[in-house]
Amino acid sequence: xxxxxxxxxxxxxxxxxxxxxxxxxxxxxxxxxxxxxxxxxxxxxxxxxxxxxxxxxxxxxxxxxxxxxxxx
Numbered sequence: 001x002x003x004x005x006x007x008x009x010x011x012x013x014x015x016x017x018x019x020x021x022x023x024x025x026x027x028x029x030x031x032x033x034x035x036x037x038x039x040x041x042x043x044x045x046x047x048x049x050x051x052x053x054x055x056x057x058x059x060x061x062x063x064x065x066x067x068x069x070x071x072x
Contacts, residue, residue, distance in 0.1 A: 009036040016043030023047060027066065037066040 010030050012023055028050060030037055039046060039055055041062045046055050055064035 005036065007035060008033075009038065012037065012039045012047070014039050014041055014043065014047045016041070016045045016047075018043075019047070024050075031066070039064040039066070 014023065027037060046064055049055050049066060052069055053066055054069055056067050057064050
């Protein structure tokens, strides 16, 4: 909201203790639409990001935003 974005965004609920194998495909599909993707980590680690991307932690809420690495 602070950035002025009013389109679709996606929240991925990721449990590293019981990973869902379809999440990686879903993330790649959404990336093609250039819509923001957020991840909530409820296990001990985050889902592996796609090549050239990383998960940036937002504050201390265990919510991560998928972002393109600098220079990519």
